[in-house]
Amino acid sequence: MENKKMGWKELPDADSMSAGTSTEFKTGDWRSQRPVFHKENCIHCLRCWVMCPDVSIIVKDGKVMGYDYDHCKGCGICASECPINKKVEFEKDKCAITMADEKEFQK
Amino acid sequence: MATLKELAKKPEYFTNGHRGCAGCGAAIVARHVLMATDGNVVVANATGCLEVFSTIFPFTAWNVPFIHNAFENAAATISGVEACYQSLKAQKRYDKEVKFIAFGGDGGTYDIGLQALSGAMERGHDMLYVCYDNGAYMNTGIQRSSATPKGANTTTAPAGKVEQGKTQKRKDFTAILVAHHIPYVAQAVVGDWADLTRKVEKALSIKGPTFINVFQPCRLGWGYEPSRTIEMGRLAKETCFWPVFEVENGVYKLNYNPKDRKKPITEFLKPQSRFKHLFKEENKPLLEEIQKDVDQEWQRMLKICEAT
Numbered sequence: 074m075e076n077k078k079m080g081w082k083e084l085p086d087a088d089s090m091s092a093g094t095s096t097e098f099k100t101g102d103w104r105s106q107r108p109v110f111h112k113e114n115c116i117h118c119l120r121c122w123v124m125c126p127d128v129s130i131i132v133k134d135g136k137v138m139g140y141d142y143d144h145c146k147g148c149g150i151c152a153s154e155c156p157i158n159k160k161v162e163f164e165k166d167k168c169a170i171t172m173a174d175e176k177e178f179q180k
Numbered sequence: 181m182a183t184l185k186e187l188a189k190k191p192e193y194f195t196n197g198h199r200g201c202a203g204c205g206a207a208i209v210a211r212h213v214l215m216a217t218d219g220n221v222v223v224a225n226a227t228g229c230l231e232v233f234s235t236i237f238p239f240t241a242w243n244v245p246f247i248h249n250a251f252e253n254a255a256a257t258i259s260g261v262e263a264c265y266q267s268l269k270a271q272k273r274y275d276k277e278v279k280f281i282a283f284g285g286d287g288g289t290y291d292i293g294l295q296a297l298s299g300a301m302e303r304g305h306d307m308l309y310v311c312y313d314n315g316a317y318m319n320t321g322i323q324r325s326s327a328t329p330k331g332a333n334t335t336t337a338p339a340g341k342v343e344q345g346k347t348q349k350r351k352d353f354t355a356i357l358v359a360h361h362i363p364y365v366a367q368a369v370v371g372d373w374a375d376l377t378r379k380v381e382k383a384l385s386i387k388g389p390t391f392i393n394v395f396q397p398c399r400l401g402w403g404y405e406p407s408r409t410i411e412m413g414r415l416a417k418e419t420c421f422w423p424v425f426e427v428e429n430g431v432y433k434l435n436y437n438p439k440d441r442k443k444p445i446t447e448f449l450k451p452q453s454r455f456k457h458l459f460k461e462e463n464k465p466l467l468e469e470i471q472k473d474v475d476q477e478w479q480r481m482l483k484i485c486e487a488t
Binding site for chain 2: 094104
C-alpha cells in the first residue's frame with residue numbers, strides 16, 4: 074500500500090485527464106478502526122454499501138462480499154447504519170459488521 | 181424509483197480513493213446524486229471541499245466529464261456548456277442525450293456563487309444545481325458563511341467571553357431559489373438516499389433549471405464522531421431544523437412531517453462540538469431562542485405547504 078509521488082516527467086502534459094483515476098490512490102492506510110464483515114449475520118440489505126463515502130464495500134450480484142481495505146478509511150458509518158447491528162443492539166456475536174482496532178491487524 | 185439492488189448494478193460514477201475525511205458527507209452527496217443518473221452527465225464544480233478532495237492532481241474521483249473553473253462561477257460554467265450543447269444539437273452535429281449538473285458548497289452557492297447561480301437560473305438553462313450545505317467554509321478552515329446556523333462556533337465567529345458563536349441567523353437560501361420561479365426546487369438531507377435519488381431523477385427529467393439543496397453533516401467542522409454522519413443528517417430532519425420538501429412550479433410539498441414525534445433541537449446540537457458552549461448554564465436563554473426559531477420556521481413551513 075505505497076503511494077509513490079510522480080516526478081515532473083511522469084505527470085500528464087495538459088489539464089485534461091482520464092476519468093476515475095483516484096481509485097489507483099490507496100487511502101486504506103488512513104484507517105485506525107477496521108470494519109470486519111460477518112457474512113453469517115448479513116441480510117444483504119445494502120444499506121452499508123449505499124452510505125459508504127469511500128465506495129469500499131464490495132457488492133456482487135446484490136450480495137455484500139466484504140471490504141475493499143485498500144480504500145476504506147474506517148469511519149464506521151457501515152457499522153452504525155447496519156440494521157442488524159441496531160436490532161441486536163451492537164451485541165458483538167450477532168452483529169453483521171464490527172469495528173476492531175486496526176493495530177491488531179498490522180502485527 | 182430504483183431499488184438498492186438495481187443501483188448496485190450500475191457502475192460507480194464517483195470512485196473511491198478521493199481524499200475526503202473518513203465519514204465525509206460531501207462524498208456521499210456526490211455519490212447519491214450520480215447514482216440517480218445514467219452516467220451521461222457533465223459535472224461542473226465550484227471550488228470547495230468536494231472539488232479539492234476529489235480532484236487532487238493527477239487523480240480524479242469523477243467517472244464522468246468534470247469541469248472546475250473558479251469559486252463563484254460553477255453555475256455560469258455549466259450554463260455555457262449547456263448552451264454549447266444545445267447549439268451543437270440544433271446544428272445536428274451531436275445527438276446524444278446529456279444532462280448537466282453543477283455542484284457547489286454553501287460558500288460557493290449562498291455567498292460567492294449567488295449571482296452566477298441566479299443568472300443561470302433566470303436564463304432558464306436545462307441544468308441541475310446541487311448545493312451541499314455543511315454550514316461553513318470547511319475547506320479553508322471552518323470560517324462562517326451565511327449558511328452557518330446561529331450559535332455555531334467557527335474560526336471567524338468564535339465562542340468566547342463576549343460572543344457565543346455566530347450571532348446572526350442562517351439565510352433561507354431555498355426560498356431565494358423558489359423566488360426565481362423555476363420548475364423544481366427541493367431540500368434534501370444526507371442519510372435519506374431514497375429521497376435524494378428520487379429528487380435528482382425528478383429534477384433531471386424536468387426541462388429547465390432545477391435546484392436541490394442538500395444538508396450535509398461535516399465531521400470535521402461540526403466535531404462529531406465520523407460514524408455518525410448519517411445519524412446527524414437524520415437528526416436535522418427529525419428535529420425540523422432542516423425541513424425536507426420540494427417545490428414544483430410554486431407548489432410546496434412536505435416530504436417529511438414528524439407531527440407529534442418532533443424531537444427537541446438539543447438532540448441535534450448535543451453531539452456537535454461547535455455547539456458545546458451552548459450547553460453551559462449561562463447560555464440557556466440562547467438555547468431556548470434557537471428552539472423558538474426552529475419552531476417558528478417549522479410553523480411557517482407548514483402554513484406555506486397548506487396555502488399552496
